[in-house]
Amino acid sequence: MTEPTTAAGTSDSAVTWREDFSRVLSPVFGAPQLDLVRGQGSYVWDAAGKQYLDLLAGIAVNALGHCHPAWVAAVSEQAATLGHISNFFTSPPQIALAEKIHEILDLPEGSAVFLSNSGAEANEAALKMARRAGGGGRPIIIAVDGAFHGRTMGALALTAKAAYREPFAPGVPGVVHVPYGDVDALAAAVNDTTAAVFIEPIQGEVGVRRHPAGYLRAARDLTTAAGSLLVLDEVQTGVGRTGSWFAHQDPVIGEGVVPDIITSAKGLGGGMPIGATITVGEANTALLSPGQHGTTFGGNPIACAAALAVLTTIDTEGLLDHARRLGDQLVTELEQIPGVSAVSGAGLLLGVELSGEHPDAKAVAARALEAGFIVNPVTPERLRLAPPLTITHEEIAPFLTALPGLLRPED
Ligand SMILES: *Cc1c(COP(=O)(O)O)cnc(C)c1O
16 A cells, blocks of 8 residues: 655644644543544554554554545445435445345344444443343343443443443443353343343453353353343454454354344444444344334444445455454464563454553553554553554554563563
8 A cells, every 4th residue: 555645734733733622622531642634544644744553443443444445435425425314214325234234144034233323322222122121121231340331321331340430320220240251140140130131242441351261152041041132242343353243253252152132333334433233033123113212313324335335345355364364463473572461352453461560551552652653551451452454464563563662671
């Protein structure tokens, strides 16, 4: 891929954008680290023209990297054809996208896709479905310690971190968090009062953490026995991120489990906002009847055209294989770097655990940014890498070379 020429930025703009931001935008995200003006492939550029290798991809969103020609063409052609129509109507990209989702998940007859605009919204729909499980009236929904399911009130109730939830109490009632990785605790918690169990196949926000072997299988068996739903939140792990279309389709990660509901977002639109709540089988699709849920923007033609371009390009460019192979190679290489104690995750969703007595992932990420690499200090001990699925080893190599210096391991 040819690199575009550097855009010149004035030093003036570099000084004022922080002030401009804080004058007019919500402080909720904290101060932005960069003022980005352009992207191409695996790189983005700031207003001063400095180039960064994007090893986070908008938090596992830019599956095809920045401004992939297929994605740009799909979005611009759809914008020039039909942009928005409401859900009184449908459009060709909406149907084509849903058909493609059925195909990649090999969904049984009666399965259905509900399209929305974000991960939280995809989980909100799943929550409403859970309230209807078993004919309704089952009060308990179970989530796992360490889980992240979003920030809206319903999704927030499922999110484990107390600091996110407590300022907004009282939250949505009935949610119980079970200890991470503990099959016995899950078995003790799941019964005929349980509407649903929500699980991320790999927990992203807590540092890219897999469940112990047997956990997903146990969750499936327990929910089936209790007549409860198993909801897999694949907002971060889906759409090729781990080297399968969805992480649970990998026999090792998914343990052969077929969920009742799958939620997707992040990588699905490749940068356009879109979420999906996928019900597996007719009984699950029937949980919500016409009129019981809705969204104005969900399933709009531009977002659907973008998502369709993402899924099609993952196919045509062989990106599932690429993500798996490159991910395996990166694990091997990262584990050899002094200062790295372990690497977790799968495919191109990796958690790099730092060794030493006082690991400071935040400081490492700040030094990386200075050196032109975007990584995410997901916890104090771990860096999260979620680069575009299109990234090459050649593009990542400078980061691997720089990492020992960025880690500054004690000599
Ligand atoms: C990011 C994320 C969400 C929330 O998605 P938003 O689009 O930010 O609302 C939900 N679940 C998981 C697993 C996520 O990683």
